[in-house]
Amino acid sequence: MMTTAVPPAVPGGLPYDDAEMPLALVQGRTRRYVLRIIWTSTAFLVVAGILGLLLRLRQGEVITLGDNFWYAMMTAHGLGAFVAWAGFFLMGVTFWVLMKVGLPIRSFILPEIMYWTMVLGVVGIVLTTLLSGFGGSWVFLYPLPFFSAGQWSDTVTGIFAGSVLLVGVSILAYCAAVLQTCLAPGLKAEKDTLGQRIGLALGFGLLFPSRFRTRRGTIPYPVLPFAVNAVDMFLATLPFAVLLVLNIVQSVNNGFSINVLLAGNLLWAFGHPVVYLLLFPAAAIYYYLIPRYAGRELVAGKAVAVAWLIALTMNVFVWAHHLYMNYPDGANVQQTLGTIMQPTTYALVLPSALSLYSIAATMYRSNFRWNVASKFLVAGIVSWLIAGLQGIINATAVFQDTLHNTLWIVGHFHNMAFLNMGLAIFGAMYAFLPELMGRPWWSERLGSWHLWGTVIGAYGWVACQMIQGLEGAPRRWAVLPDQYLTLTHISLGFLALLVAAQLVFAYNLWTTLRTSPFEDAKAVTVHGGTQP
Amino acid sequence: MGMGIAIGYLTFVALGLIIAFAVLWSTRRGRRDGGQGVAIEKAERAEPWWGVVVLVLLTVLLGITIWQAPWFTENDDPKDVQVKVTGVQFGFLVEPTAVRVGQDVEFNVTSKDVHHAMGLYNPRGQMIMNVEAIPGYTISRSYHFTEPGTYIIRCLEFCGYKHHEMIYPVFQVTA
Ligand code: HEM
Ligand SMILES: [Cu+2]
Ligand SMILES: [Cu+2]
Numbered sequence: 179m180m181t182t183a184v185p186p187a188v189p190g191g192l193p194y195d196d197a198e199m200p201l202a203l204v205q206g207r208t209r210r211y212v213l214r215i216i217w218t219s220t221a222f223l224v225v226a227g228i229l230g231l232l233l234r235l236r237q238g239e240v241i242t243l244g245d246n247f248w249y250a251m252m253t254a255h256g257l258g259a260f261v262a263w264a265g266f267f268l269m270g271v272t273f274w275v276l277m278k279v280g281l282p283i284r285s286f287i288l289p290e291i292m293y294w295t296m297v298l299g300v301v302g303i304v305l306t307t308l309l310s311g312f313g314g315s316w317v318f319l320y321p322l323p324f325f326s327a328g329q330w331s332d333t334v335t336g337i338f339a340g341s342v343l344l345v346g347v348s349i350l351a352y353c354a355a356v357l358q359t360c361l362a363p364g365l366k367a368e369k370d371t372l373g374q375r376i377g378l379a380l381g382f383g384l385l386f387p388s389r390f391r392t393r394r395g396t397i398p399y400p401v402l403p404f405a406v407n408a409v410d411m412f413l414a415t416l417p418f419a420v421l422l423v424l425n426i427v428q429s430v431n432n433g434f435s436i437n438v439l440l441a442g443n444l445l446w447a448f449g450h451p452v453v454y455l456l457l458f459p460a461a462a463i464y465y466y467l468i469p470r471y472a473g474r475e476l477v478a479g480k481a482v483a484v485a486w487l488i489a490l491t492m493n494v495f496v497w498a499h500h501l502y503m504n505y506p507d508g509a510n511v512q513q514t515l516g517t518i519m520q521p522t523t524y525a526l527v528l529p530s531a532l533s534l535y536s537i538a539a540t541m542y543r544s545n546f547r548w549n550v551a552s553k554f555l556v557a558g559i560v561s562w563l564i565a566g567l568q569g570i571i572n573a574t575a576v577f578q579d580t581l582h583n584t585l586w587i588v589g590h591f592h593n594m595a596f597l598n599m600g601l602a603i604f605g606a607m608y609a610f611l612p613e614l615m616g617r618p619w620w621s622e623r624l625g626s627w628h629l630w631g632t633v634i635g636a637y638g639w640v641a642c643q644m645i646q647g648l649e650g651a652p653r654r655w656a657v658l659p660d661q662y663l664t665l666t667h668i669s670l671g672f673l674a675l676l677v678a679a680q681l682v683f684a685y686n687l688w689t690t691l692r693t694s695p696f697e698d699a700k701a702v703t704v705h706g707g708t709q710p
Numbered sequence: 711m712g713m714g715i716a717i718g719y720l721t722f723v724a725l726g727l728i729i730a731f732a733v734l735w736s737t738r739r740g741r742r743d744g745g746q747g748v749a750i751e752k753a754e755r756a757e758p759w760w761g762v763v764v765l766v767l768l769t770v771l772l773g774i775t776i777w778q779a780p781w782f783t784e785n786d787d788p789k790d791v792q793v794k795v796t797g798v799q800f801g802f803l804v805e806p807t808a809v810r811v812g813q814d815v816e817f818n819v820t821s822k823d824v825h826h827a828m829g830l831y832n833p834r835g836q837m838i839m840n841v842e843a844i845p846g847y848t849i850s851r852s853y854h855f856t857e858p859g860t861y862i863i864r865c866l867e868f869c870g871y872k873h874h875e876m877i878y879p880v881f882q883v884t885a
Contacts, residue, residue: 245871245872245874246871249868249870249871249873313870313871315868319824319825319867319868321823321824321845322824322825322868322869322870325799325823325824325870326870326871327799327800327870327871327872329870329871438825438844438845438846438847439844439847472745473745474745474750477750477753477754477757478754478757479754479755479757480758481757481758481760481761482757484761485761502779502780503780503827503840503841503842504842504844505780505781505849506844506847506848506849507847507848507849507850509847513781516779516781517776517779517781517782520772520775520776520779521772521776524768524769524771524772525768527764527768528761528764528765531760531761531764532757532760532761535757535760536757538729538730538733539750539753539754539757541733541734541736541737542733542736542740542748542753543736543737543739543740543743543745543747543748544737544740544745544748545737545740545741545743545744545745546737546740546741546745548737556734560727560730563723563726563727563730564723564726564727567719567722567723567726568719570768570771571715571718571719574771574775575775575776575778575779575780576775576776576778576779576780577711577715577775578780578840579711579780579837579838579839579840580711580712580715580837580840581715582827582840582866583827583829583840583866583867583868584837584866648712648713648715648716649712649835649836650712650829650831650835650836650837652829652864652865652866652874653866653868654868654873655873655874656873656874657874658874659864661835
């Protein structure tokens with residue numbers, strides 16, 4: 179029986195690996211916590227995935243659904259797949275990776291707040307959408323929540339906004355917990371002050387080694403994306419919380435209202451960075467695992483530290499690229515923001531471009547260990563490139579007349595969210611679950627089938643959407659004009675393959691859970707990887 | 711435009727995939743020499759230069775495209791016709807409903823309730839313009855019509871449960 183556990187530490191060890199592992203007690207608790215999030219988020223994926231499938235089946239006119247129900251499902255699917263599956267999973271696995279680089283959770287209070295507010299918020303979202311018919315889309319573009327054309331009440335809007343607010347609280351708790359975990363003695367700062375720890379966690383130690391000294395040699399690279407993400411999501415979630423509170427106020431007092439342009443800016447101040455709530459932890463997983471499979475340290479010097487500094491500062495100054503089309507006569511501020519935020523968005527290409535370089539250089543002519551986990555990761559990394567190039571197009575204002583709110587955008591973000599971050603998630607499951615569950619994967623071969631079915635199925639489907647978009651198919655249309663039907667049908671064929679692959683995965687997981695655990699109980703106490 | 715975007719995009723994807731494949735293939739050599747056959751420090755020193763290359767490419771793209779942003783291409787010259795397009799849940803009010811080939815037409819797009827958008831499709835079914843209809847604001851966009859026929863308007867901003875029925879089927883451009 180083959181296993182796909184993280185390979186043993188390479189000869190000589192990576193600098194990350196000489197971190198002292200925390201007490202078995204903390205490890206055990208972290209393990210149970212992370213596992214709980216993995217199972218919960220995977221359950222959310224099942225629900226969100228079925229919803230996505232039904233959405234597409236309706237567009238293919240294979241089934242019929244009530245018009246408002248389709249949009250309510252779309253709202254639940256968008257938030258469910260993006261935040262409740264991918265976001266939540268990556269938030270959880272963050273703490274496993276941090277522990278493995280020597281930064282264990284220091285208190286479980288914030289992580290538990292994060293878990294329960296997320297679960298409660300998601301339940302609220304599911305109820306208000308699927309049961310009470312809130313169908314404002316995941317962006318619930320103001321003032322749509324209060325113009326439901328008789329489909330849902332203001333009270334439902336208020337409860338929906340409150341539920342999303344709980345998810346926001348979960349994200350804030352996550353950020354605080356990550357900072358608490360990162361800014362820790364484990365950084366081994368020589369002068370152990372808070373300023374030194376912040377500098378080290380954000381990569382200043384790589385830029386100014388004499389100013390920010392650590393007794394660890396290097397600060398593990400995965401810490402950088404986690405820390406940057408935590409700082410930025412903190413800044414980004416606050417304006418969003420304000421927007422949600424204002425929505426709640428209006429839901430109880432309908433004399434109150436907000437300026438629509440302001441509402442759009444508050445929304446996207448969060449709506450852009452939230453994508454990086456997924457991308458940055460996925461990057462951290464690549465940074466952590468790829469060097470282990472390649473058998474050498476990540477090839478990344480000062481350039482990567484600079485890249486994360488750019489990410490840190492620019493991430494919160496790009497939101498208006500979602501508002502390029504809002505340039506009303508006389509609203510010069512919005513036009514100026516658009517002009518400024520095309521170049522700032524381009525600047526955000528650098529963290530991706532340099533990360534891809536580093537990963538490629540790390541793999542180049544290495545004695546790379548190919549297994550299901552590493553193949554999933556590599557497929558995700560290649561998707562990072564493919565979908566990232568689409569991102570540059572989307573960031574360019576002049577292309578909006580052709581692409582804005584078409585299925586091209588839907589194809590793009592599924593390419594990014596599912597085939598980059600999603601494959602990183604599956605890769606992380608194949609890599610970490612053996613040590614988390616205490617048992618090896620039942621079948622490596624089924625894992626391969628899962629990989630190929632997922633990659634081929636998802637790319638076929640995503641490509642259809644992107645072509646439809648280039649042909650002008652609008653986004654968020656429950657029923658598409660007839661001219662697009664053929665491509666929708668083709669995409670359903672690919673989706674069938676995608677679903678089949680997930681069933682294979684489910685079967686593999688189910689059987690794995692029923693096999694007996696590792697005999698050597700010590701195999702699950704982790705030091706730089708499991709040695710089953 | 712769609713075709714141009716597709717070709718430009720696929721060119722870079724092809725380039726990227728060739729490089730990616732070369733990297734993956736190189737691990738076969740790595741297996742033979744145990745991953746010891748390559749000078750990593752060199753790759754690390756070259757990384758900032760890769761950053762510079764990316765930066766230069768992006769700057770060129772920025773220099774070409776930013777001036778074509780819709781808010782820069784509009785001017786104050788008088789137009790031949792003004793067409794007022796107003797979105798309401800769930801339809802468009804369009805006035806006047808016909809223009810002539812060769813005319814410079816200014817669309818004044820707004821909304822009475824929530825956000826909508828005027829997706830203007832030419833007789834061949836291509837979207838030629840996508841203008842947001844924002845409640846309480848107006849966006850003015852000009853278009854010089856060269857092709858006669860029936861144009862349609864579709865709503866391109868999600869506006870509620872009949873969003874997909876929000877189609878204005880007959881905007882005429884006569885010869
Ligand atoms: C099982 C595979 C999936 C299928 C079949 C699917 C299908 C769909 C469809 C048909 C739409 C509506 C598109 C439109 O016409 O506007 C949609 C929207 C969306 N999907 Fe998926 N999807 C899947 C997986 C995912 C995943 C994994 C994510 C994120 C991690 C995701 C995130 C979203 C988001 C954010 C929206 C936009 C919702 C909105 O506009 O409010 N989807 N999906
Ligand atoms: Cu964005
Ligand atoms: Cu609409």
